[in-house]
Amino acid sequence: MNASASPSSSRFLLFVSFFVVVVVLFLALPVTSISAPMADEHAKLPPEEAEAEVEEAKVQIVYVDRPEGADPEEFHIRTLGAVLGSEEAAKGAVIYHYTHAASGFAAKLTPKQVEELQKQPGVLQVVPDRSYQLHGPSTATHRISII
Numbered sequence: 001m002n003a004s005a006s007p008s009s010s011r012f013l014l015f016v017s018f019f020v021v022v023v024v025l026f027l028a029l030p031v032t033s034i035s036a037p038m039a040d041e042h043a044k045l046p047p048e049e050a051e052a053e054v055e056e057a058k059v060q061i062v063y064v065d066r067p068e069g070a071d072p073e074e075f076h077i078r079t080l081g082a083v084l085g086s087e088e089a090a091k092g093a094v095i096y097h098y099t100h101a102a103s104g105f106a107a108k109l110t111p112k113q114v115e116e117l118q119k120q121p122g123v124l125q126v127v128p129d130r131s132y133q134l135h136g137p138s139t140a141t142h143r144i145s146i147i
Contacts, residue, residue, distance in 0.1 A: 055110040059095060059129040063104040064122045073097045076105040083116045
């Protein structure tokens with residue numbers, strides 16, 4: 001700092017420094033006050049639910065080798081129900097049934113559920129759903145999901 005600095009410029013620098021500190025503290029307060037209750041709620045959950053909440057569910061395509069004569073959708077629900085704990089939960093998780101060119105279904109699953117599903121009889125493969133953007137002859141862009 002310059003030795004010839006006037007008292008008014010020193011006061012101004014002190015005021016600006018104080019203002020910056022107050023703004024930084026103010027911005028930090030809401031983050032801690034919001035995240036602390038969320039951490040408390042997460043700590044109250046049973047360990048299995050807390051772990052499942054941390055894992056992010058993503059859409060997966062499940063290819064199956066269904067038994068001859070079995071209804072494809074019923075087989076999909078029974079297979080997924082064995083992992084999710086009930087056929088009702090499976091019905092809620094299934095997004096789409098593939099019954100013509102391939103036998104399988106799309107469902108939103110956590111990594112742990114994918115691991116368990118891969119052990120089920122008749123499950124051939126579980127792969128993440130992927131979206132691709134296609135650029136056609138027109139200026140429009142089309143999004144498709146490939147199974």
